[in-house]
Amino acid sequence: MIRILLVDDHAVVRSGLKMLLQTNPEMEVVGEASEGNEGIKKALRLKPDVVVMDLSMPHGKDGLSATAELKQQMPEINILILTMHDDEEYLFRAIQGGASGCILKSAPHDELMSAIESVAKGDAYLHPSATKRLMDEYLSGVKQDGSDTYNLLSEREKEVLTLIAKGYANKEIAEQLVISVKTVETHKSKLMEKLQLKTRPELVEYAVKKGLLGYSI
Missing domain, CATH: 1.10.10.10 (Winged helix-like DNA-binding domain superfamily/Winged helix DNA-binding domain)
Incomplete structure (x- = not known):
């Protein structure tokens, strides 16, 4: 059983995610939070396997800050960032903060399930467009003039x-x-x-x- 904590500032989104995830017999939503600080407190108390963390939460601590702080307090926690932003800067900052993965809110339901399963096992997960972009950027390399x-x-x-x-x-x-x-x-x-x-x-x-x-x- 994968125990999941949902952190999103929209109650309707949390409700929809909870209904979706609990159709999977191997997943259980053990708690919900509406902003980062509350999410950190509940994660420390509930000790979920995966935290599904919204990136943009204007009221309270945002997802990036909450991810970094939670990883400092619970290094073993697996955090999946849920975002509307298909942007390199947000992606790098999420990884930098300790997120195990990143998925778009527009992703199909089965992709979300797969992402949660992946990070719960300790693997990394990036949505397909982000994976391709990172591969392209890595292969192109840092621009150099023949020296470091x-x-x-x-x-x-x-x-x-x-x-x-x-x-x-x-x-x-x-x-x-x-x-x-x-x-x-x-x-x-x-x-x-x-x-x-x-x-x-x-x-x-x-x-x-x-x-x-x-x-x-």
């Missing part, structure tokens, strides 16, 4: 890159490094030029591949 462009970065630029990849905003980076926001923006501009990257998702991908977040792909 990472070595072209200053120590400060490397610090800024790591914090950007961890999801910090420019103001938060400035506070952590005790520099001005303008200086952060300058470092960001220079490191993107050196790495020949143009967007934040590309920076996150680069940092993951370099192992700057503690893992690589």
Whole structure:
């Protein structure tokens, strides 16, 4: 029996998911929560096998923050992110936060069941379009000019890159490094030029591949 905790700010969505999942005799919804903080508390108390976590919850703690905090407190927990966003940045941040998988809310019911079964076994799960995108990006590699462009970065630029990849905003980076926001923006501009990257998702991908977040792909 796979014990599941549902965390979503829409009661109708939770109700629909619960009805769906409980048609599977091997799945049991043991609890529900309407935002991240409540989800963390219930996960700690109920100890489910899988937490199905909505990404966007405007009232209370969002899914990404709740995932990261819950994984710190319960490293063994399996979290499946449920999202409307088919976007690289959200995908990388979910993985970075410790999610075991990510599935679109528009996915067919049988795909959701399969995703839950996969993460419950300790496997990773990504929706098909995300898997293809990651494979394409990995095969294309980080843009390089024949040498390791990472070595072209200053120590400060490397610090800024790591914090950007961890999801910090420019103001938060400035506070952590005790520099001005303008200086952060300058470092960001220079490191993107050196790495020949143009967007934040590309920076996150680069940092993951370099192992700057503690893992690589």
